[in-house]
Amino acid sequence: MALRLISLLALVVLWQVAAHFANPRLLPGPLVVFATMKSEAASGALFAALGITLARVAAAFVLAMAAGTAIGYAMGRSALFDRAADPWIIVLLNLPALVIIVLAYIWVGLNEAAAIGAVALNKLPVTVVTIREGVRALDAKLDEMARVFGFSRTKRLVHVVAPQLAPYFAAATRAGLSLVWKIVLVVELMGRPNGVGFEINTAFQLFDVPLLLAYALPFTAIMLIIEMLMVQPFERHVSRWRPRAA
């Protein structure tokens, strides 16, 4: 924890040093950005943008994780479904995020459903592939044990399958959160009248780098906190049974 703080602090110091030598219009120092952040926070604009973007991230993330886990589980369990759905997943994986976003806005319209749907669709194939790997790695011997001892379907899912999938779920969550929030900004930049992405677009039009950083950095900080307070404790909880390495 202490090491992490020192590492973060070093980054800020490096930034300050770099800003000292650079053109202040291109790279403002931390203090300038912090002052901009304060004024944006005082007007309430910063929090409104953060809130709406966070809501979009949450919606797209939950959608992609739920659908992706269900599809990935089915593909891992059924060879037939796997063969049938695999080409779709490969197409989705290789379709550029930008193409999905533009098509969603053209086909569905410039609305919230298109925005969140496009982000979820971008994240979906990664979740599917990760969970499918987890299902393929399920221990057949434990499954046999559960059958011999007459575990019910729910009991098998909760006590035999879910703990084996938890590390894969955590990996999908971690990779997913960062991917989702980056794509949400693009979606906002291209077709939403609010949110962090929209504010960054405005800053870009005005060539206002302090404003751009004043919106980008708090959001990065929020994602870092979510990772540290939610994702990592979840990982620790699900792996508490593993004998710790000395």
Add this chain to the structure above:
Amino acid sequence: MSRVGDRARLEARVAKKSFRTASGQSVPVIADLSFALEEGETGALIGPSGCGKSTLMRILAGLDRDFEGAVHLPERGRVGMVFQEPRLLPWRSVEDNLRLAAPEASEAETAALFAALGLSEHRAHFPGELSIGLARRAALARAFAVRPTLLLLDEPFVSLDAPLARQLQRDLARLVESRGMTAVLVTHDVDEAIALADRIFVLSPRPAHVVGEIKVKNPRAAMSAEESQAVATRIEALRDAE
């Protein structure tokens, strides 16, 4: 197919069981194998490694239904099984492993089982924190906790050092005798078979069938060293005849 005898008996008749290889060939594993056990008897299946013993256990456990023949389990067949590996859920404590398999077992029952198998201090431990000997004890406790009418033991003491295996054999024999259940033990250890079984079935190499059945004198504890030596010699003779 098979005649329905006394419902309490265990009867297994496997006319044919084969595996399909990757190249599509059908390899027979078991052919015309049949054996029966009276209620409360312990039977040992002894045979060369790879002869199809574990396949037969999977059939008895109901894990493999793709065979020709029929299996009659003792009435209301509740099966408890000890696999070659402990197969405990690594993310659940020893006690939870037992409770998940036997939710209806009372606190007194589980406590008695843990005590009988020397696990009382390890109830809250995760399987990864146990030695292999303790993990096998936990697997035994789980199999007994379901109060099985049929106990299946698939080389339960393989890869344990000899003194530990003997100790566990004694604990197992005590539990089987005090609880009265039909049990099938797969082993390649002649002494283990003599120490635990009422009937010993000697199996042929693949495809497996029964080449001889030996009834072990009861009570075994009263058996002299010469008598058990005689049984061992008969088993060896049956094996060599193949």
